Amino acid sequence: MSLWELILQQTVNGLILGSFYALIALGYSMVYGIIKLLNFAHGDIYMTGAFACLSVFGVLSVIIPGVAGIILSVLAAMVIAAVLGYLAQRFAYGPLLGAPRLSLLITAIGVSLVISNSVMVITNSQPLFFPGVIDNSAGINIGGITVTYIQIILITVSASLMLALTLFIGRTMTGKAMRAISLDKDTCRLMGINVNKIIGLTFIIGSSLAAIAGGLACVYYGNVQFSMGYTIGIKAFTAAVIGGIGSIPGAMLGGLLLGLLEAVGTQFLGSQWKDVFAFGLLIIILILRPNGLLGKSEIERM
Numbered sequence: 001m002s003l004w005e006l007i008l009q010q011t012v013n014g015l016i017l018g019s020f021y022a023l024i025a026l027g028y029s030m031v032y033g034i035i036k037l038l039n040f041a042h043g044d045i046y047m048t049g050a051f052a053c054l055s056v057f058g059v060l061s062v063i064i065p066g067v068a069g070i071i072l073s074v075l076a077a078m079v080i081a082a083v084l085g086y087l088a089q090r091f092a093y094g095p096l097l098g099a100p101r102l103s104l105l106i107t108a109i110g111v112s113l114v115i116s117n118s119v120m121v122i123t124n125s126q127p128l129f130f131p132g133v134i135d136n137s138a139g140i141n142i143g144g145i146t147v148t149y150i151q152i153i154l155i156t157v158s159a160s161l162m163l164a165l166t167l168f169i170g171r172t173m174t175g176k177a178m179r180a181i182s183l184d185k186d187t188c189r190l191m192g193i194n195v196n197k198i199i200g201l202t203f204i205i206g207s208s209l210a211a212i213a214g215g216l217a218c219v220y221y222g223n224v225q226f227s228m229g230y231t232i233g234i235k236a237f238t239a240a241v242i243g244g245i246g247s248i249p250g251a252m253l254g255g256l257l258l259g260l261l262e263a264v265g266t267q268f269l270g271s272q273w274k275d276v277f278a279f280g281l282l283i284i285i286l287i288l289r290p291n292g293l294l295g296k297s298e299i300e301r302m
Contacts, residue, residue, distance in 0.1 A: 009145045010263040016151055016220075018259020019158035023213035024236035025243070025251035026165060027206025033182045033246035034202050036101060040108045041088060042210055043233015044115040045081050047226065049211025050218040051119060052077035054130055061131065070134075074215035078208040084115070085207025086200055094196065112233075120226040127225040130218050154216055161209060162252045169248055178202060182246070238278070242285055244295020253293060258282075 024046050031039045057073035064072060092111050096103050139148035169175035177198050181188050185195050217232075218224050235258065243254025258278055265277030285293065 005145050006267065008142075010267050011260065012145065012147055012151060014260035014263030015256060016154055016259070017262060018239075018256035019154055020213050020217055020232065020255075021236050021239040021258050022162060022252045022255025023158055023209045024232060025240040025255045026162070026248065027210050028237055028240040029243075029246055029248055029251040030178070030202050030206045032240070033248075034178060034199060035093070035097060035104075037093060037104045037108060038237070039093075039206075040105075040233065040237075041112040041115055042206065043229040043231075043236065044112050044119075045085055045088075045207050045229070046210040046214040046217075046232060046236075047224070047229030048084060048115060048119065049077040049081040049207075049214030050224040050228065051123070051128070051214075051226075052080040052211065053215035053218045054128055054224055057130070067134070070215075070219055074212060077211040077215045081207040081211030081214070082204040085203040085210075089200055089203040094199075097199075112229075116226055116229060123226055125226065127223050129223045134219065150220060154220060157212070157216065161212065165205070165209070166248060166252075174198065174201065235278075238282055242282055242292055244292030247292065247294045247296070250292055250294035257293075 024042060027042050027045075028039060031037050031042070053070075053073045053076070056076040057069055060069045060072055063069075088111050092107050093104060096107055134150055137146075137148060139146045139151065141147075169178060177188070177193050178201075180191075180193065181195055181198055189195050214224075217228075236255065239254035239258040240251045241254070242257060243250025243252070261278045261281055262274045265274035269277055289295075
């Protein structure tokens with residue numbers, strides 16, 4: 001394989017990995033933008049979505065096999081993750097919205113441990129495998145490299161969801177309410193906005209996106225395990241910080257950039273150095289731009 005083909009192949013690999021990071025980072029940024037919470041349980045919701053997709057498909061595949069069954073399984077995982085995210089917000093985070101941020105952060109860590117350990121007990125710490133109903137090797141040849149059909153689907157779905165969320169935040173009344181609440185919750189209440197409802201909806205949307213990423217990862221990689229949420233949660237959080245925590249476009253940019261950096265690091269430095277390469281560049285970016293690539297400085301109101 002020539003250098004040009006190698007670069008193209010790693011670009012495709014980086015975009016695939018970055019799409020997963022971006023979908024999860026969107027949830028981080030949405031929640032942080034509204035209630036200034038670093039929801040460290042978000043990676044575990046991604047993991048729960050992957051297990052839910054696998055479990056539902058195991059039942060549906062008898063009746064609805066193939067791609068249709070996968071689509072329904074991902075949709076079911078979205079519903080399950082949305083309910084889980086809403087319940088976490090309603091009963092764990094909601095009562096602490098007026099508390100110091102440290103209380104919310106510790107609560108988020110607690111919710112993460114509860115979810116991950118619950119799944120660990122249910123699965124007996126064993127990885128589960130997705131049945132090979134899709135040929136992951138089938139694809140088209142572009143510029144000397146092979147891009148599989150499932151990779152094309154993953155990138156298309158991720159790009160469509162990111163665009164839809166951007167339009168939702170920027171063009172709809174609910175999206176405008178989210179942006180208003182991120183600036184001043186008390187004033188929004190005086191203006192008649194149901195702040196608690198909007199916050200709950202934010203968790204539902206963010207959790208649904210994480211579940212889609214989990215379901216797609218389950219199909220693409222073919223296996224799930226209870227610890228998968230921790231690693232990708234840290235990576236997605238890193239992507240959100242690179243792009244600018246609280247910025248929707250920044251989360252997308254950060255996720256794709258981190259995926260590309262990891263792909264390059266794996267190719268030229270080896271898989272054992274990919275995290276060193278990615279996080280080293282994160283430190284450099286934050287030194288040069290402390291608020292991230294697309295982040296904005298915040299003014300604390302007294």
